[in-house]
Amino acid sequence: MPDDFERMWADLAPVGRSASSGGYFRQPFTSPERELAVWFEEQCVARGLRIEGDDFGNVVGWWDTGSGPAVVTGSHLDSVLDGGAYDGPLGVVSAFAAIDLMRARGVVPTRPVGVSVFVEEEGSRFGLACLGSRLATGAISWSDARELRDRDGVALGDVVPGGSSSLLAAVGTFVELHVEQGRDLVDRGEAVGVASEIWPHGRYRFDFTGAANHAGTTRMEDRAxxxxxxxxxxxxxxxxxxLAGQRATFGRVSVEPNGTNAVPSRVTAWLDARCSTDAALASLVEVISGQASDRASRDDTSLVVTAESVSSSVAFDPVLAAAVATDHEGGDWPIIATQAGHDAGILCAAGIPTAMLFVRNPTGISHSPLEQASIADCLVGVSALADTLERLAR
Amino acid sequence: MPDDFERMWADLAPVGRSASSGGYFRQPFTSPERELAVWFEEQCVARGLRIEGDDFGNVVGWWDTGSGPAVVTGSHLDSVLDGGAYDGPLGVVSAFAAIDLMRARGVVPTRPVGVSVFVEEEGSRFGLACLGSRLATGAISWSDARELRDRDGVALGDVVPGGSSSLLAAVGTFVELHVEQGRDLVDRGEAVGVASEIWPHGRYRFDFTGAANHAGTTRMEDRAxxxxxxxxxxxxxxxxxxLAGQRATFGRVSVEPNGTNAVPSRVTAWLDARCSTDAALASLVEVISGQASDRASRDDTSLVVTAESVSSSVAFDPVLAAAVATDHEGGDWPIIATQAGHDAGILCAAGIPTAMLFVRNPTGISHSPLEQASIADCLVGVSALADTLERLAR
Incomplete structure (x- = not known):
């Protein structure tokens, strides 16, 4: 007898949780994330799902019912550093719970149904978000990805064999359920929403170089x-x-030598920028880089800006989105845009018909221990996901 | 036959040196610094100096000649992170070389002469500069110091036994030779200078607290x-x-969770501030803290400022300084102020008559691999130190 939603949720709660902050540390291929991968396989086995992995660490549990193009749903199990409980795991737990609900309803799909997990969705270890889905779709080659390194210098090629993936070959439609990462559904008073598009976004490394010196004896005017x-x-x-009505954040910085009594020799920082259009994103980054370079020349420092990853706008299939949104008794779910990247965006960009469901987050806060979702809203999400799968796999 | 200056200098050159930056990593009680401690003892043995340590890791090599109050000279062997070769070791190597020179001149002091090394002068590991000399003089108690922790959470009490020190009981006069950490001697065209005073200085920890959130989905106006x-x-x-003609630096920062796609929950940074008077230092830190607090209220963040260490102005004995400065054939060495803290300042503040000699640094840069001193200038420094010891121990 498979676990129900609340039981599965309770099983995951302690894994990789910081006792001090209450946040999660589930970086890819570290022990908490691998513990979740084992849990995933156990849940597949308990439901008689056939497990298929690829050479990058991605995995699908197949309900081999019916034939033709498959319907796959899932999310990710990794977290940002000190992240919340819901971002990722909610979509995976809901996928299992939706299958349980379909079976309880006596649904027998005419197409195969899969539950997926893509690795390193957050990019919190190797720096590139949606790494697993990018590899599975060929959006990044293994020869490029294998050289990506974590903060300790370990390369991706050192932790996974690499090679190829045929996980997506049979996929006809992909659906990802995710906790909302803003307050749109709270403002609208809705438990569930459907994604219209993902804003363009990018990560840019800013390397500022100066000259180390003594913090006490060096005159202010002699410093770089x-x-x-x-x-x-x-x-x-x-x-x-x-000013532009967009988003820009410096959340990560690294300083050398990072000593109290030393003027730094180098500051490396990462800009996360998201805009409503590709042109707005390019313009925003150009303006910020230009102002930074002007200041560098006044500070006698130098600056190099490197785009580490840039993702164009992703528009989900509007017909599919509308169908998912109308799929409940109380009326239409709202169709909303998101500024967060997701594996669903990578699959959509690769030409796979894709939809996303969001579950209301009362705090509106994400990538934080304060991320939330009520059990009642989660169960509405499970029901909406089961309805969607049932229709797509009919 | 003891090594001469250049031989000793060459022995130290590779220890704890980074192949990539050329800088030194000699944090207290780590293996490069312990290697230097072993080297120090070997040099003492080679010269027949009696080694006396205390419970904190400080050590003196005694030339037990004569009686009465001793004359001690020395410096430190630890470095800042990615520091230069001269800051610290130059004073220790010069002390041995000065004893060699005195012996070659046939000088037989009537007072004991010591060569000293104080641990953790830079505060690069446990955060408190001049830790060894503060413990030896009682400026900080062992019960307070034992709880100081490094970045990995290791306490000072875990790496040294702690207890007491009688190293300074017999000291009548202390002299520290040090590489200059600014360009004063370069501007004056002098190889050597003598210290008049050390500016007041302090380290202040600024804890900025906000709320972690998703860097993409959180509206700019909803952030803290x-x-x-x-x-x-x-x-x-x-x-x-x-504006004030003083010094203020933020060279060290730590961010949580420090992820590219997360608005940080917390930024901790350390202010290093140095001023010409105690009042100016208090005023500078007050103005900076006030502006930071005003901004915090606009950013919906909070700020706590903690003074981790504050050292008042130290004026060296002017009669002793004048005597040291006149002690060479070419005329008077210049008498100059410094903005850098030194163990000599701690001993002076504890009531021990103290002098400092500086050796010209052509780059003016310190706490950096670019720190420099010519061998010719170093040998002038050794000679000036030998002259000073000879006079004081006569």
Missing amino acids: DPMLTYAMTVLAANKQAR | DPMLTYAMTVLAANKQAR
């Missing part, structure tokens, strides 16, 4: 301090994003 | 981003120090 250039760039990014 | 408050504080500190 990259921390000053970085600080001005943080404020410029925030101001420009506000 | 402590990175913004930090960035403004960096620029404010720089501007206020320039």
Whole structure:
């Protein structure tokens, strides 16, 4: 007898959880994330799902019922550093629960149904978001990806064999259920929503270089301090994003030598930028980079900006979205845009008909221990997902 | 036959040196610094100096000649992260070389002469500069110091036994030779200078707290981003120090969770501030803290400022300084102030008559692999130190 939603949720709760912050540390191919991968396989076995993996660590549990193009649903099990419980795992637990619900309803699909997990969706270890789905769709080649390194210098090629993936060959439609990462559904008073599009977004590394020196004896006017250039760039990014109605964040920084009594020699920081159009994104990053370079010349420092990943706008299939949104008794679910990247966006960009369901997050906060979703809303999400799978696999 | 200056210098050159930057990583009680401690003892043995240590890791090699109050000279062997070769070791190597020179001249002191090494002068591991000399003089108690922790959470009490020190009981005069950490001697065209005073200085921890959130989905106006408050504080500190003709630096920062796609929950940064008077230091830190707090209220973040260490102005004995400065054939060495803290300042503040000699640094750069001193200038420094010891121990 498979576990129900609440039982599965309770099983996952302690894995990779920080006792001090209450947040999760489930970086790919570390022990908490691998523990979740084992749990995933156990859940597949308990439901008689056939497990198929690829050479990158992605996996699908197949309900081999029916034939023809498959309907696959799932999400990811990794987290950002000190992340919330719902971002990723909610979609995987809901997928199992939806299958349980379909079976309880006596549904026998005429197409295969799969539950998927893609690795390193957050990019919190190797720096590239949606790494597993990019590899599975061929959006990035293994020869490029294998050289990606984590903060300790370990390469992706050191932790997975690499090679190829045929996981997506039989997929006709993909559906991802995800906790909402903003307050749109709260404002609308709806438990569930459907995605219209994903904003374009990118990650850009800013390398500010100056000259290390003694913090006490070096006159202010003799310094080449990259921390000053970085600080001005943080404020410029925030101001420009506000002016443009877009998003820009410096959330990660690394300083050398990072000593209290030393003017730094180097500051490396990462800009996360998201805009409503590709042109707006390019323009925003150009303005921020330009202001940073101007300041660098005044600070006697230098700046190199490297685009580590840039994803264009993704528009989900509007006919499919409308069908998913009308698929409940109380009326239409709202169709909303999101600024967050998802594996669903990568699969959509690769030409697979794709839809996303969001479940209301009362705090509106994500990538934080404060991320939330009520059990009642989660069960509405499971029901909406089961309805969607039932229709697509009919 | 003891090694001469250049031979000793060559022995130390590879220890703890980074192949990539050329800088030194000699944090206290790590293997490179312990290697230097072993080297120190070997040099003492080679010269017949009696080794006396204390419970904190400080050590003196005694030339037990004569009686009465001793004359001690020395410096430190630890470095900042990615530091230069001269800051610390130059004073220790020069002390041995000065004893060699005195012996070659046939000098037989009537007082004991010691060569000292104090641990953790830089504060690069446990956060408190001049830790060894503060413990030896009682400026900090062992019960407070034992709880100081490094970045990995290791306490000082875990790496040294702690207890007491009688190393300074017999000391009548202390002299520290040090590489200059600015360009004063370069501007004056002098190989050697003598210290008049050390500016007041302090280290202040700034804890900026906000709320972690998703960098893509969180509207700019819904954020409580402590990175913004930090960035403004960096620029404010720089501007206020320039306006006041003083020094202020943010060289070390730590961010949580430090992920590219997460608005940070917390930014911790350390302000290093140095001023010409105690009042100016208090005023500078007050203005910077005030501007930071104002910004925090606008950013919906909070700020706590903690003074981790504050050292008042130290004026060296002017009669002793004048005597040291006149002690060479070409005329008077210049008497100059310094903005850098030193163990000599701690001993002076503890009431021990103390002097400092500086050796010219052509780059003016310190706490960096670019720190320099010519062999010719170093040998002038050794000679000046030998002259000083000879006079004081006569």
